[in-house]
Amino acid sequence: MAETVTPFGTTGSLLASLDPLLRTWLPRQRWFAGKGRPVTGFTPVAVTELLPSPGLPASSEQGGAPIGRLGLYHLILRVHQPPAPGAPPHPGDCYQLLIGVREALPPRLAPALIGHVTEGPLAGRTVYEALYDPRPADVLLEALRTRARVGVLRFEREPGQEIRAGLVPRLMTAEQSNSSVVYGDTFILKLLRRVVPGVNPDLEIPLALAGEGCPRVPAPTGWLRAEPGGEPYVLAVLQPYVSGASDGWELALRELAKGEDFAAEARALGRATAEVHTALARALPSVTLGHAQLELLVDGMTERLAAAVQAVPALRPYEHGLRSAYTALASLAAEGRTWTAQRVHGDLHLGQCLRSPSGDWSLIDFEGEPARPLAERRMPQPPVRDVAGMLRSFDYAAYSANPPAPEWAHACRAAYCSGYAEASGRDPRTDPVLLRAYETDKAVYEVVYEARHRPDWLPVPLSAIRRLAAPDPT
């Protein structure tokens, strides 16, 4: 990136001030994907001053008067880390940060502290995670409302969609892979954290579904893009907030705890999934997966299994049994069986389903599995892949209960498939080989995910691994 002159010097001197603080703060963030490896440095991809720093002259580019005693910087930083053991060298992931600068933090912002700057033009000031602070969060909404362009940042709003000024922001505290701010129960802004150049499915898919008039997915109202160095990034998406909604995971656990059946909701979820798939098949291209593509699919699954066994040795006794799910699929492909592939959700589970107070289900978060490369996440896939994700999720709920409730999972899984069949005319259970292969692939992914992020949960996907490796012969 070319050096940019800011009121306190160059982007280089801003980064020099932040560098030692970010090295310790960044790895502690839930959304930081490179945990377990030290941060060894940063390269700026884009640095944008949104509000000038307190006590420093306003930037000539910005031109505006300093607002209060708050400085606000938008950063896209490439984070350097040594590669994971056995992985090839990597230039480092890029993260989006919104950094506030104040002379001191009021107590309500204490959890947002990044650190105190000791050197350079910002010496003596405090830097913090600005999304906690309503003022910077308001700056973002106002920029979307007014379709602002600041430096490389392009704040855009869907034609015909209005955003009311002055909605009160609050940062969501839920565990998530990105960071979201809710504005007055009217909108939710998701700020993507690990960003990659290219078309982001979290904006692409909801926009395509909105174009089809599909009511199952909140339609984007606005978004933030940037094109530093000619590479396009989607950085944030604003959409209507489903006020008073509960997610499917919370609801499922609540019903389980009461010993209640969840089959009616599972059936409604099956219908909602099928409606989204039908709209996606209309909106975006489908392809036929023939022998060559299916071989690639099976190879991918087999490689992920091998990598997972390396990462989590507890999988080793089941490797052979699990692989039989993939060889069965390869055999069908060799016999000439083909499947239609289309754009899908890609990481569908109960937590991605919201039920409004009126009982309608919406699907959210079309980013796909964050660890997979963007090109892979945007590839057409058989819709059974999402079905498998949901079937795993019912199983997850049932096996995280004490005692486990396999009958409950069985009823939900059957009801979900029936609902899907009612709305689409295709019952996923008529495709058992593909379904088992995708369920196996998902369970393997979950084992690695839990080993990395929530080791206490590892027994939940491992119990499914045991069943998938030795399926009931009936």
Ligand SMILES: Nc1ncnc2c1ncn2[C@@H]1O[C@H](COP(=O)(O)OP(=O)(O)O)[C@@H](O)[C@H]1O
């Ligand atoms: N449109 C919405 N209305 C209400 N709540 C939402 C909406 N979109 C997201 N949420 C809430 O925000 C949480 C995180 O959103 P999500 O898109 O899954 O982010 P991430 O990719 O960071 O996990 C969801 O679990 C849900 O509780």
Ligand SMILES: O=P(O)(O)O[C@H]1O[C@H](CO)[C@@H](O[C@H]2O[C@H](CO)[C@@H](O)[C@H](O)[C@H]2O)[C@H](O)[C@H]1O
């Ligand atoms: O939060 P994301 O959408 O990025 O998804 C990741 O985290 C999920 C957990 O929060 C994880 O889902 C797994 O646990 C869920 C219960 O917490 C369960 O409903 C899912 O079926 C199970 O896969 C998901 O795999 C991961 O990508």
